Amino acid sequence: MDKMPTRKSLMTALILTCMAWVSAPEQAWGEASHWGYSGKNGPAHWGDLSKEHAVCKTGFQQSPIDISQIQQSGLAALEIDYRATPLRVINNGHTIQVNYAPGSTMTLSRRQYDLLQFHFHSPSENTLNGRHFDMEVHFVHKDTEGRLGVLAVFVDTGDPSPALAKIWQHMPNHADGKAAPADVAVRGGDLLPSSQSYYRFVGSLTTPPCSEGVQWHVMKQPITASPEQVDQFLAVIGANNRPVQKSNNRLVIDSE
Ligand SMILES: [Zn+2]
Numbered sequence: 001m002d003k004m005p006t007r008k009s010l011m012t013a014l015i016l017t018c019m020a021w022v023s024a025p026e027q028a029w030g031e032a033s034h035w036g037y038s039g040k041n042g043p044a045h046w047g048d049l050s051k052e053h054a055v056c057k058t059g060f061q062q063s064p065i066d067i068s069q070i071q072q073s074g075l076a077a078l079e080i081d082y083r084a085t086p087l088r089v090i091n092n093g094h095t096i097q098v099n100y101a102p103g104s105t106m107t108l109s110r111r112q113y114d115l116l117q118f119h120f121h122s123p124s125e126n127t128l129n130g131r132h133f134d135m136e137v138h139f140v141h142k143d144t145e146g147r148l149g150v151l152a153v154f155v156d157t158g159d160p161s162p163a164l165a166k167i168w169q170h171m172p173n174h175a176d177g178k179a180a181p182a183d184v185a186v187r188g189g190d191l192l193p194s195s196q197s198y199y200r201f202v203g204s205l206t207t208p209p210c211s212e213g214v215q216w217h218v219m220k221q222p223i224t225a226s227p228e229q230v231d232q233f234l235a236v237i238g239a240n241n242r243p244v245q246k247s248n249n250r251l252v253i254d255s256e
Contacts (some may be wrong), residue, residue, distance in 0.1 A: 035208045043242045046208050055211035062245035063203030064125035067218060069247070070199070070229075073254040078151070078196055078217060079107040082115060082139075082188035086180070089167060093161045093175030094207060095119040095240055096233065098167060098186060106141050106151055108217070111148040114142030118188055122233050124154050125206050125241045126218055132241075133222055137191050140207075144221040148205070149256060151198075153191060158224030163190035173236050195223035201252045206242045 009026070035041050035049055047057025085101040097119035104115040117140050124136035135155035142148055155161075166186060170179040197220050204212045 005135045013064075019033070030219045036218075037238065037240050037242075046210065049208065053208040053210060054182055055204070055212060056152075058101060059204060059210060059212050060246075060248050061202055061204060061250060062210060063206045063214065064127070064242060064244050065201070065203065065247050065250065065252075066130055066244045067220045067252055068129045070252050070254045072251065074253040075200055075253055076109050078198060078254070079105075079149070080189065080192065080196070081105050081107075084185040084187045087167065087170060087184040087186050089163075089170050089172065089173040090180050091175055091177040091236065095121065096167070096171055097235060100188065104217050106139070106187065106217075107151060108149075110142055111149075113147075115188060116140050116142055118191070120233060120237075121206075121241050122230060122237070122239060123241050124243075126152060126154075126216075126220060127244055128220075134227075135225060135233065136241075139188060147213065147215065148211075149217065152216065152218040153188060153193065153226050154219065155224040155230070157227045157230060157250045160226035160229055161191070161223060163187070164229050165227050167178035168232050171232070171236060193219050193223050195219075197221070197255045199252055199254055201250050203250075204245075 010109040035046055037043065037196045041175040043050065046053050085104065090097050090099065097117050098147045102114065104173065106113045106115065119138055119139065120135055122135045124133040126136065133154035134157050135154060137153040139147065139151040141151070154237050163186060170181050170184065199218045200218065201216050203214050204210050204218045205214060
């Protein structure tokens with residue numbers, strides 16, 4: 001008889017079960033940083049992984065997008081002033097990122113943005129008339145009011161990129177890996193195309209928390225990397241592109 005559960009122990013078990021159910025979403029939110037690019041933590045679920053990520057599914061100006069409908073044209077040229085920076089490269093588990101020393105800027109119509117870092121996606125996140133490129137470089141900037149501006153450069157396979165070769169040589173091959181080799185400098189400008197005409201639109205971060213109000217500038221002309229260089233990145237990071245999001249009649253402006 002003493003093995004039979006008492007009414008009190010049943011109630012305790014029931015309460016504990018309820019508490020477990022109630023606390024489960026909190027635990028899930030606590031694991032918000034565990035987002036990824038496939039399965040239950042993949043892009044389709046980012047908005048549910050954390051309340052801080054809700055805009056990933058409720059937003060109306062999410063990135064990336066397919067650039068195909070151009071509604072306006074005529075923009076000032078981008079003034080890009082990227083200095084050489086000591087190579088500081090990290091593998092954050094989602095991408096390979098090069099952190100930039102202060103002093104490099106992108107200026108558009110007198111609004112100046114400071115370059116913070118650049119990182120890579122493969123395949124490209126934004127698409128051009130429905131086409132993915134093999135990679136996309138994102139130069140992430142912030143202005144003095146905290147507004148984010150991204151300059152995106154498509155990468156097509158072709159000739160190897162000497163700048164990528166230098167970075168890949170020090171690419172940490174595991175999450176949270178870092179490299180800061182002595183006497184190695186990189187120039188963001190070495191990853192820019194010769195023609196700097198671009199498309200501009202408003203979007204979001206392409207990773208959680210998917211914050212909106214990001215000014216996007218996508219270069220029309222791609223740079224090149226060898227197929228081996230693309231494969232080297234994929235071997236370490238894997239595919240890391242968020243699928244294209246609804247444009248919702250977003251205004252896309254052509255610089256020309
Ligand atoms: Zn990015």
